[in-house]
Amino acid sequence: MDADARVELRTLPKDLAGRVARHLVMAGRLAEEDPEAAYKHAREARRLASRVGLVREAAGLAAYRAGEWAEALAELRAARRLSTGDDAYLPVMADCERGLGRPERALDLIKSPEAKKLDQAGRIELRIVESGARRDLGQADAAVVTLQVPELKDRRLRPWSARLFYAYADALADAGRMEDASDWFARAAAADRDDETDAAERYAEIEGLDIFDTEEAEELIGDAELPETEDVVILPEPETPDVEGSGDEEPSEAEGPSEGEEPSAEEPEAPTPDAVEIGVPEIADPTAIAFQPAEDAEVPGAGSEQSEDAPEPSVVFLEPKTTDDPGQEPRPPAE
Template sequence: MLPDDVTGGELDTEARAELRTLPKELATKVARHLVMAGRLAEEDPGLAFDHAKAARRLASRVGIVREAAGIAAYHAGEWAEALAELRAARRLGAGDDAYLPVMADCERGLGRPERALDLIKSPEAKKLDAMGRVELRIVESGVRRDLGQHDAAVVTLQIPELRDKRLRPWSARLFYAYADALTEAGRESEASEWFARAAAADRDGETDAAERYAELEGLHIIDTEEEDEAEDGDAEKSDIQTDDAVADDAEQAENEAEAEAGEIEAAGDADNAAEGGDAQEAAPEAAPEAAADSGPAPATGIEFKAAEPEAPKPPAEPEEGAPDAPAVFLEPKPAEGKPAGEGPANGERPADNG
């Protein structure tokens, strides 16, 4: 099934030029399959290979199609088919020497290290560019390890590109392969250093150099992204629980307040009833002045009793011949129309002496 957004125009100019030997509609269909094979090479190698085989069925005599089928088979781990397709591409003039490391690796995957070495030492290998030469050395190091030649596998990768101070497109893969060879040779201390270098150079995360380094150093790698997601989930869950707890507490407080209000109201009714009975019993015995001054009972649980007024002493009779004493008032002058000794009338406040 081909997606509608894939038109075939995504191929490079050289590939589209080679497909012009086909009828237009057929060329478009083949191109769309090749585009899908390239898109899915890393995500789903098996499906990518299926698209490449579909293109091969439609145009088996086109070199670029056989080359794409070979690369897709290589990524899918189909070593024999990859080798056959790349050889066919070379015969059709499409496959160049750049795929020699892939072909040597296919021979290695098929368990034929001697044939892999023959390709590595072939005259065509000398024509490779810097990238091709490094890739071929990486394959050769693996072949040496397969043959049990661990020290030779290490020496094979000790090339000038290994000591290059600038990062190159091949740096991460070269550093990783060298660290892997050192590990197989029992030189774990050196391997740890080179795995660290490989991890620093691998900006796209194509290798597991960081994990290999941590394994050798006895470290534990923490995935911060997963932790952040877990913390966000815990925080959200905590917020929900907090909201529920607040709602429960509010409801409980409201219920307690209603219960307390009911108790207070009931207690007030009981107190009022008790005070009414006491007042009725004490009314005949209380002096009229005390009943007037006592006022309403305070709204507390403590009962206050008015002090009984002292009986007024009769004024002393003046001696005969003594001069009249000056009129001195020790208490505020009572308001007009109100006898001294009585409390304020309802609604009035006593005068402020200060």
């Protein structure tokens, strides 16, 4: 508890002050997590010390969070009388009037002289309540105009920014301006670092999006069971050919058909690389001479090693030498 609260509780006996203090601390701790339990602790503190303004204020705020509008309004009125007219919770009182279905009384509190004494945060909260009261009265456009304050364009995030942006987006949606509402819900979601509003859900609803909670997804994936074996298709690995050397090499084109396989009639055999087409039959041995000389003709190099000056027979084909008989003409190459 803060120093001001301890000072106010000193008016009680020491043991009683300690009991009241413990109930107030528990009411504060449970305010967000369990409003009903917080309300019970606040009511017990009120029962023990109903003449302390701090206790009545705490009871009124706890009743407000629990939705007990009438009791909250009564407690806060009593707190104002006991605390010498403190107006800090005037916006809460106006909102309780709304909760009781009395928006006109809420507007009366908003226009009261006490409302002008509020600080900036209190004035913003009062504007938000006023916008809601205008909507309760069916004044949708007036509700939008009520929140068009300079703080709406503030580029720095303030403690009230998320609530102000959200209220403005809500008013725009109620006025039928859904495109503008979507934009302001997105801004409210970005400013709402403490998750005070459901701005992200409202934005997703307008845009037709689904919100995916990564933490819940991880838990679901962690608890998920793997599929049965019969639902899984396992593809066989490709067989590797049992061949020495690299399996990626393609077979040579010069290789003939495999044993027992006849060559295709449609695909002619490739000619021998060293054969040259000069109108003579192709020769398997590239070192052979490409003509048939006469029986009595002398072949260069026959019966002995080839002369160093003799040309390569695979490139140049020599004409037959003349015979010893000068009168005999040389025989042409056999066709």
